[in-house]
Amino acid sequence: MIVGDRKPLKEIVSAIKTYKQVLVLGCGSCVTVCLSGGEREAEQLSRELDQVRHYQGTPPKFVVGSILRQCERDLVLAYQDMPAGTDAVLSLACGAGVQTLADAFEPLPVIPALNTTFLGASDKPGIWTEKCKGCGDCILIHTGGICPIARCAKSLFNGPCGGSKGGYCEVGQGIPCAWTQIVARLKKMDKLHCYEQIHTLKDWKPGGAAGLRNRVRTGLGDGNQRN
Amino acid sequence: MSYFRVNQNCNGCLACVENCPAAALAFVDQNGRRTLKHSMTQCARCGQCWRVCPQDAIEFQHLLTGQWDDVITLDLIHCQICGEPLYSPAYRQRIESKLNSTHEGLCSKHRQSYYAAKWPYGLPSRAKTDLK
Numbered sequence: 001m002i003v004g005d006r007k008p009l010k011e012i013v014s015a016i017k018t019y020k021q022v023l024v025l026g027c028g029s030c031v032t033v034c035l036s037g038g039e040r041e042a043e044q045l046s047r048e049l050d051q052v053r054h055y056q057g058t059p060p061k062f063v064v065g066s067i068l069r070q071c072e073r074d075l076v077l078a079y080q081d082m083p084a085g086t087d088a089v090l091s092l093a094c095g096a097g098v099q100t101l102a103d104a105f106e107p108l109p110v111i112p113a114l115n116t117t118f119l120g121a122s123d124k125p126g127i128w129t130e131k132c133k134g135c136g137d138c139i140l141i142h143t144g145g146i147c148p149i150a151r152c153a154k155s156l157f158n159g160p161c162g163g164s165k166g167g168y169c170e171v172g173q174g175i176p177c178a179w180t181q182i183v184a185r186l187k188k189m190d191k192l193h194c195y196e197q198i199h200t201l202k203d204w205k206p207g208g209a210a211g212l213r214n215r216v217r218t219g220l221g222d223g224n225q226r227n
Numbered sequence: 228m229s230y231f232r233v234n235q236n237c238n239g240c241l242a243c244v245e246n247c248p249a250a251a252l253a254f255v256d257q258n259g260r261r262t263l264k265h266s267m268t269q270c271a272r273c274g275q276c277w278r279v280c281p282q283d284a285i286e287f288q289h290l291l292t293g294q295w296d297d298v299i300t301l302d303l304i305h306c307q308i309c310g311e312p313l314y315s316p317a318y319r320q321r322i323e324s325k326l327n328s329t330h331e332g333l334c335s336k337h338r339q340s341y342y343a344a345k346w347p348y349g350l351p352s353r354a355k356t357d358l359k
Binding site for chain 2: 067075078
């Protein structure tokens with residue numbers, strides 16, 4: 001799931017203060033689940049922004065909305081109305097949603113309210129942790145289901161570095177050493193031979209090093225283009 | 228009442244059923260008639276049905292914003308004095324069993340005045356002088 005954190009209020013204020021009417025748009029998918037950018041957060045944010053003390057002149061008028069997914073162009077064009085008089089959109093979606101809105105409604109400015117951070121999972125309710133870097137060449141089979149690219153601070157491929165201490169990463173903040181976890185897991189699975197396998201150079205092209213990636217699945221609405 | 232609604236343009240071609248990635252659409256042919264079925268629990272609201280329908284028959288907006296369904300209706304116990312809604316009988320039972328006492332239906336404000344009024348010894352004398 002995509003996780004993001006709301007930008008500091010000051011940053012958002014300085015981005016929207018020059019506009020007259022702002023549509024504050026939540027997204028009903030990932031950011032709702034991680035409690036960063038859903039409709040509730042959009043309402044909350046618009047109330048926080050609608051305070052005279054933030055502005056030198058009149059505050060912008062805020063209109064709040066939300067749509068199931070901001071990252072689908074045809075969906076937003078078909079089902080997201082742009083209230084008359086809107087001169088900017090403040091999107092609480094992840095970067096994919098912000099950009100889709102910007103493309104769909106150009107040249108209307110679409111401002112991000114969130115910092116999209118990572119692909120993560122919720123091990124415990126209320127806690128989302130980074131799990132996947134989207135490297136496009138998954139090696140989880142060799143590492144017992146624990147990703148060293150995402151969970152090792154140095155993305156090492158062949159075991160821990162010298163800074164690994166007591167099962168924790170030298171970076172601190174209580175971050176577990178991914179390789180300690182991997183070895184423990186492989187041991188439990190009786191697959192320690194996987195640890196002995198040397199992984200050589202990784203081709204990062206599938207990971208985005210050769211430019212942005214696409215997934216194309218033909219046969220879906222090809223002849224039925226909407227917008 | 229279904230959230231997946233089609234208009235009269237639907238001709239039963241089953242393009243939606245065949246293209247649903249979540250297997251949330253199905254059909255039943257019976258007695259010479261075809262019934263289209265939708266499962267709200269399987270449905271990911273991806274919109275592929277809406278995109279692929281050659282008749283533009285799917286009213287996708289009902290899957291985005293729609294009606295509210297009644298879940299449960301419970302009786303309410305109200306404050307005997309001001310009528311403020313407090314809790315359901317089941318909830319009161321739970322508090323009473325946890326606290327091992329019975330509770331009159333009183334809101335937090337009137338609970339205080341109720342007990343003050345019931346105090347048989349009157350107010351302390353110091354309080355009487357302060358109030359003068």
